[in-house]
Amino acid sequence: MGNCWRKPIAHVSSSNISGSSKTHSKKKQDLNSAERETALKSLDQSPKASNLKSFTVSDLKDATKNFRQENLIGEGGFGRVFKGWIDGNTFAPTRPGSGIVVAIKKLKPESFQGHKEWLAEVNYLGQLHHVNLVKLIGYCSDSTHRLLVYEFMQKGSLENHLFRKGVQPLPWATRINIATGVARGLAFLHSLDKNVIYRDLKASNVLLDSDFNAKLSDFGLARDGPTGDNTHVSTRVIGTQGYAAPEYVATGHLTPRSDVYSFGVVLLELLSGRRALDDEKAGTSEETLVEWARPFLTDSKRVLRIMDTRLGGQYTRREAQAAASLALQCLNNDPKFRPSMKDVLAALEGLHSSNSIPSPLPRTPKSGNGNHATRHSSSHTQKTTAYSN
Template sequence: MTCFPKFFKHTSKNKKEGSSSAPELGKSSASNSAAAAAVRSSRSLPSPRGIKELYKEKEQNLRVFSIEELKQATNGFNRLLKIGEGGFGSVYKGTVAVTSSSSNGGGVGSDRLPVAIKRLNKHGLQGHKQWLAEVQFLGIVNHPNLVKLLGYCSVDDERGIQRLLVYEYMTNKSLEDHLFSRGLPVLPWRTRLEIMLGAAEGLAYLHSGLEVPVIYRDFKCSNVLLDEGFRPKLSDFGLAREGPTGDRTHVSTGVVGTHGYAAPEYIETGHLTIHSDLWSFGVVLYEILTGRRSLERNRPTGEQKLLDWVKQYPADGKRFSMIIDPRLRNVYSMASARRIGKLADRCLNKNAKDRPSMGEVVEVLKLAIQDSAEPVGNGPAANGRV
């Protein structure tokens, strides 16, 4: 996928050579609004704490790894252990030592835990800022549908900056791999719905389950990782942003993300809201319906952009079945598929405020899963209720 250009200002100061420490968060200067809040009645509700304040409370939960530990974990970052690569750098599979109580109660032993280690490129300020965002956001969240960050490594020496992240290892790769790779078994319809439900629950938690809303900003198939039971976990929080609070309606930021997934109002104005995540979710809903990527240059002109193509086959129309992923071989519930199509259209409403909340999306997906238990197939007998 092609990414939008990213624009960041470097705010961190260089550390001493060879230093390894917790991420620098900086200090917030007092503002007029903060001063005014201080003189309000003690009965006033406290202002919600920001991500930095929340992180300060939990930073001790993250393990600080040395670069030597992570080199050993990956056999010197052996390319044979590389499991992913992107603009941020490379991801390796490795194992790290963890302490555990001895089974005979006679002391503490050491086990090896499989992990995924992301090593950011040594050059460029973009990588440092995304690394810092991942540490802060994943350091405070706690949800079964968000990938768990185990720790990090931050070293500055004569060879440059070293920024690494250590996550739990996800056995079954990503939703992207299972939807689009011809080398893997076809992902069943119900499994697709259950994956999307878990992803929606993770996003709902980000939007409304913390003291401040969090905008994920990079929802796409490749960022939905799957564990051994195909349970989904959202990963890659490098582009996440703290959402607006109080009277603010949006946050303004440079446009970043992946072509084909970013909301149109965000591209046009740089105004970011939680509704932006809903648009991206709608795109992925159509990807699980069709088995097609949001953008495929090798298709005929009228079919290259997924959202333009599916408009010709409305969810309540007679030709809707023509867009369903042929690899499913008609093994799906039409009632369920129509419900997903209509939900996707709601998420893709050009008026951002008219998109559903992620909580509403969760409820509709649960209904779609119920529908999927009905007789399968896309023939006349399968055109049940929606």
């Protein structure tokens, strides 16, 4: 949704983890007409949020100059994202350079999974408003067309700023500020009376405004959290390899602490400048970022070895150790021993303060899996469990 995105880039959800994903894709395509018709009738129900603008296809064609190629700013499995222009008051389409800039996500007509994600996105972002969530302005549900209209995020995705070649490295203070913004967004979701599990936190789903403030985007995979006496939500495993919590991958049991694990991976990416999983090595026996970093995270004397060399001397040893300790706790194999996002946010806000360096959160007991078992188990489950929907 920003002008820094490379192509292809996932503003949309990427739900892939193993070679068996092709089988699941084929199954989705083979849905018989009766199943598809029933599903689409359900999806065609009016979105719950009444405060969103309902656009026509004609409006959005005018806003993007008929989805002109030069206005394409992102692309993924869901479809494409285009830059457009609308009037800030009436939301009517305007000519380029006038009114306000928006990002318009266009669903592929043949994408069955995308219809469900589209409706989830409208219903969650249409009702939830927070400074660290991307603002959804409106939607279009016109015959076979499904589109979403968002505020435009000038600096694009965190993924681009961490990993794209030729981009100025993010300073240490900016990285901590981004981590704090992400934590604040997740803490908000988890603190709702009917808590929401984000489920697909990754660097490409963290978008940055002109001041590098972070906002969570893409709520297509979000789920309502457990209620009452329930300890978890049972669901088919879907998400992105390298970010998903091991217990979720193994059992399909989803809790807010699943988001905490994913946050730990993103924090580790911010500290190290390394990807959660190298795209070129996906599906091989290569280590994930978590597997590579864990031995250093557990040894305060060696923790500086994980730090991005491009940061130079922008941080103190105590700052690096505090941030690494927080990441390690988020990445605990046992979700019971991970901190809540509220506690994570408090630790990061202390770290972000220029007056003092916070003490790490209290050490928690190690889960039943030792470090050696963790390396083996994590590698096995993440690379052999198929993500499906």
